Amino acid sequence: KAPYQRGQLTGLEYIYIGPDAHGKVTKRTGTDIKGILANTLRPIFTSTMVSVTDFGFISYSDQPPDGRSVSNTHGHSKGVLMVDKTGDQGVWLLHSTPRFPLRDQNIFWPNGGAANAQTFICVTFKYDQFRAIGNSMKPTCPHVYPLTFGRSSQRSLCDLSFKYSLSNISPVLLLTVGDLYVSIASLPEVNSDLYVQTWLERSGTPAKSFCPPQGKKVQNIESIHVTGLGEWERTKDHSKWCVATDQNRPWTCIADVNRADSQFKRRGGALCIMDKDITDTFSLFVMRAELC
Template sequence: MKMKQGVMWRLIVCVSLLCCSSEAQVTCRNENGAAVDWFIMYKVPKVNSFTGLEYLYIDSTGAPVTENVKPINHHAGVLANTLAPMFGPTTQMPPNFGFISYSDQPPPDKSAGPSYGHSKGVVMMDRSTGVWLLHSTPRFPFSREANNFYPTTGETNAQTFICVTFKYDQFKKIGKHLKHIKMFRFDHHNMDKFPQGLGDVLLNEDPMSQDQTDPTDLIQTLKSAGGRTFLSVAKKVSERRAEGDLYVTIANELQSPVYVQTWGGQACREDSYCQQPGQEVLNIDSVKTELGDWGNGKDHSKWCVTKDQNRKVTCIADSNRARSQFKRPGGALCIKDDNNVKVWDMFNGFIATIEDCPVNGDRGKIVPPPP
């Protein structure tokens, strides 16, 4: 009997350790705390009866969730569950865990110089897996506290988030991307002990000290932990729109015209770009969703979809379409639709009106997208 009890006890301990190990894994998580390979969130602006904390959501399980139960700032919601490993004092974090938070508009109300990328995100990892969370929200994460991580200033406008779980061997490529976009880090822990690409980012405080020659790996293929293919895109820095516009770079790479949503509340927003037939960049003027409709003046998100329905690709990006952005680094993470998950179908369905190609130097007409 004692022997059987001993075997049973060891079995319980082993199962408990396996469960704890699984729960402790650094991964993207849904609002129930379950691990997902990736998710994308489109937070609505504070319009009509909405508080600015609601969002549209899709993840690797396939079915889009259009009515979230927990608001985006909930202490046990999607973002809080995903960021949980970096909440609290760094002295209490495991020795094999590290993170970087980067933003050109870090909390509480600072701003990086124009030589840094107009980029925002979080990287967390251990020696097995990690997450890369790209987003468009200034001052996020506001703090490393579950009850105070989402800034109140992030409620006003629409914002986008994409989180992908990657295995350890992919983070050297991610480090290269962060170096290309010259991200401004405002918080970090232990990342100098991780892959060289990420360590190099931490060592370069001044982006102008980095090599300014044209890198050959601005476009990289990444594999999520679940085997999904993603494309990271970094653009060149140039005053010429054909080179400095991130979305022209994306259209060229994907060999398709693209519809683009970027911040419409800034001065000197660029017109739609139609100088390369078959690779036009057309501004989205307004969106319509199950959670309301709004114009680009209330939308700080950055995303684009291909026009070519034979190449259904969606990119979550960091740059706006303005001349001032052409001279700053920037990038995007792109996902192609497959038979199970329809990100393109979801985002393409949000497009209410677009700005057509300019005619005789005048801004293009506002029209519905072609069917």
């Protein structure tokens, strides 16, 4: 999603990357009740759906909609998990937007949500994979707020909160304390230099590009360019993502945490996907990076 830019962008336009429209700029805004976000979240807006026996969801955020302060012992992470046992599938929406989503389809977007650029990744999984997803999320200790689940979903959703085991799921889920992006670059599956976009925090010390004599480089993106939307600086971009520079390893990750000293003590993770079209699209967003 683009940031607000006076006279140029309302801060609600977005670019959609999916199997049917890689890199398509949409004129619909993020707040549109007929748009992609609203349609994805429709089940949690619908009172009849949240009472269905086989449907359940949890929302988690370090900046929840009610504005309450969340302890730093919880992960710096935001997202929604929805499962439908009858349909044998579920959705994981990982995002970077504070105070999102409100439980009202007409006003689900938060006040102030237009100011900065944000990212959202939505992945559909089979129903039986959600226990593995939840177990793997346990180390991040996400702050979960209003939890709703049907009777049949109750066991698997409760299990998500209390067990941890390593599981092989795709896309890859990564969890760490420290510099998440250095860890990603060093993974055998990725093994590539990275360009990284994260929020330039106003408090604390931002981490410089990581350029060791040996090993993989992690370079901070300083400005973004999106065809059809324009250009903006890192100071206007609250999104968290990285893209591999090795064309033979086309990995893109949407993540939870920023590259800042204060964040290296916070828990967080990333959803990573190996897809050439997605990686090519994200690579084109990089207008200028911080040199080593």
